[in-house]
Amino acid sequence: MIPTWAQIGYLIAAVCFIVALKALSSPKSARTGNLLGAAGAVLAVIITFVAYKPDHLAPILIALAIGTVGGVVGSRRVQMTQMPQLVALFNGVGGGAAALVALMELGELSTDAVVPAIASAFTILVGAISFSGSIVTFAKLQELMTTRPVTFPGLPVLFVASMLGGLVLAGFLVNEPRVWVGVLLCLVGLAVGVMLVLPVGGADVPIVISLLNAFTGLTVAAGGYVLNNTLLLVAGTLVGAAGTLLTKMMADAMGRSVFNILFGAVKGGSTLGGGTASDRPVISGGAEDVAILLGYANKVIIVPGYGLAVAQAQHTLRDLVEELQSRGVKVDYAIHPVAGRMPGHMNVLLAEAQVPYDQLREMDEINGDFKTTDVVLVVGANDVVNPAARNTPSAPIYGMPILNADEAQRVIFLKRSMRPGFAGIENELLYDPRTTLLFGDARDSLTKLLGALKTL
Amino acid sequence: MTESIALLTIFVLAAFVGVEVISKVSSTLHTPLMSGANAIHGVILVGAIIVTGQAESTLVVIVGLLAVVLATVNMVGGFVVTDRMLEMFKGPAARKKELHK
Incomplete structure (x- = not known):
């Protein structure tokens, strides 16, 4: 059982996150808000080490150090122009981490725990979608692949079939939490993520990042439910809700609906444009x-x-x-x-x-x-x-x-x-x-x- | 069951708070806000540490350590990159303050 002082510490961290998001909404307080969020996160990690006394302490600390170095170097080196793809990448690894956590917890679940099993299935599926979707987003923004919408004739059918397959696997998982079903579910999620983002045109990609960000938030919340950890639940839900609203605000600023951005190209008709230079006369000057x-x-x-x-x-x-x-x-x-x-x-x-x-x-x-x-x-x-x-x-x-x-x-x-x-x-x-x-x-x-x- | 209901209550209330805190934000700050929210969900690191710390088989430990690395990149990188973005806003904001004096 988690000691009371740790619970209270988690509550303080959760409040830090709420205040941080509030402060990030105004230019004057934004930077302080971000620092407060970071302080909350550090507090939460320290509490976790002290309260749970995890085994394998040395390897965990080494992994922590590797991740810290990677994160700091990545975000210090990146040019301001490449910021969007870096955010996409960070979001993707977060979603991946959540999916892995839920996958590992599967072995611990008892067969009669229905609600935690549903939450686990959700975390695995959506975490994997968020991971692979973010990676494709990254590739598009970095121009490692074409920025134009990519579709192929069978895509809608395949997408719907994969989603249904995912739901069936999730059903199996709820019935009996087996790790191999979880791994399959994870693979389906990866495929769905790729298919979700491929048809999105380059200019709409930022909105997709924001949407996947909200997805990862909800994944973390579900993970919190599985682990019975209120901090993860609160932080994940906050990001999920705020991210959803932010996605809508961004789409509004572009005069688009989120549905259209995701499925516009699949419906057909909106992928016009030659993508090549035309030779009509223009006036150029020195x-x-x-x-x-x-x-x-x-x-x-x-x-x-x-x-x-x-x-x-x-x-x-x-x-x-x-x-x-x-x-x-x-x-x-x-x-x-x-x-x-x-x-x-x-x-x-x-x-x-x-x-x-x-x-x-x-x-x-x-x-x-x-x-x-x-x-x-x-x-x-x-x-x-x-x-x-x-x-x-x-x-x-x-x-x-x-x-x-x-x-x-x-x-x-x-x-x-x-x-x-x-x-x-x-x-x-x-x-x-x-x-x-x-x-x-x-x-x-x-x-x-x-x-x-x-x-x- | 009461515990499930308690968790559900927390979930619903947190969702309302999440919507409420960012309901008024100018498009100027959309990018840093997204990035900051992104850093916050890096707190899944807590979950990764808990699960890895309880793991018994080597395979699970390895997967857990991978999750710890990924979550740390999300959390640390997210906060640092948001700070870098917001640092850019510092100049104009400070200048504005001087104008108000």
């Missing part, structure tokens, strides 16, 4: 032409996108903006909610380049300003200014709120090539007569622009 457009404008809006971050050009962009401001040009940054690869990702990237917070303006706030803007400078973004989201019902991004860059007098795109954006669809705005393209790596182009601007 750095000097673009510098003149910018330098003599009254009002400029910058639309930064993932391409900016990939080229590590945030600092050069800030220098360019400061130069423009010193010439009396009014400059704002228009931040689309999903600019970058995750909601809020662009804010993080620009904050890293020390762009003042008050120059970053959110979509709803700035969208009315485009009409009175002389020049919109789109740096490494594409889908977030694609009018197809408004005009083309068959486009995969149809219905996503976009920045109204097409309402400005002139639009300048800094692009590497004519390759379509992450969503894999053509952008009509590129072919508009008011649009000028400046081809090249974002950092090179911005450096040239800055030089040209200084000689004006």
Whole structure:
């Protein structure tokens, strides 16, 4: 039995987690909140060692050390642009750990414990889904595989069949907790996870990360039920509930429903887009032409996108903006909610380049300003200014709120090539007569622009 | 049975708390919030330690140690990476504070 003091310690840790989540919802307290969460977690681990006096202490401590080094090195080394895939990876290993814990506990379950057996089956199945789904998400974001939706004719049938198979296995498991059935269930879960994420298009992947995050939370909660551990139950449920709501909020910000994101491609019809460059004529210009457009404008809006971050050009962009401001040009940054690869990702990237917070303006706030803007400078973004989201019902991004860059007098795109954006669809705005393209790596182009601007 | 009901009660109440605490959050903070929540479910480490500590066969111990490694990566990495993200927000927030003075 767990001693009372340990129970109380777990309660304190649970409160830490609740307060941490609350604090993470506001910019002022977010960092403190995260530290509080970490403190709660450390407390919980120490209590566990003292209260349960686990055997195999030395190997456990070594495993703990290996995991700590891995986690710290991974999260310190990663570039800010690769943040989404790292979160996906961390989420996946968490789900995997939960599935393994439930699998090991199977041997300990008595045959008449029905509810714990259901919870075990849930943990194994959903933990495995979360693990393999996150790995596929990671591969998509890291561009180890295509970012476009992947489907094949039998996929829906196979998916439904696997889910049913999983439920049958879970039924067997509840009837009699045998480890080999658990292992089979785990394998089915892995397959389901892969099939769940494969048909999701690149631009929607962040929402899937959030959903899988909620899944892992629920898995941990079920694991807490199996182990009769209230801390796991509370922490897992918190993350499950908060993660579900967060997923819905993110989907709303993109004007999509979660159901559509997961099954849109399978239903067919929403995987349009050639994915290749077209050879229709565009107007491209040199750095000097673009510098003149910018330098003599009254009002400029910058639309930064993932391409900016990939080229590590945030600092050069800030220098360019400061130069423009010193010439009396009014400059704002228009931040689309999903600019970058995750909601809020662009804010993080620009904050890293020390762009003042008050120059970053959110979509709803700035969208009315485009009409009175002389020049919109789109740096490494594409889908977030694609009018197809408004005009083309068959486009995969149809219905996503976009920045109204097409309402400005002139639009300048800094692009590497004519390759379509992450969503894999053509952008009509590129072919508009008011649009000028400046081809090249974002950092090179911005450096040239800055030089040209200084000689004006 | 009463114990099951107690656990179920905790589950339902915690679900409401989870929804309530993040009901008002700007899209700016979606990424760090997701990452922070992600770190919190790394607490499955507690479960991994308990199960491994009770294991008798070598195979189970090995699987348990694997679970400990994975859960630790989730927990430690999650908190560190969230802190790194939020560190970026520190500059502007501090500047805002100065403006208010």
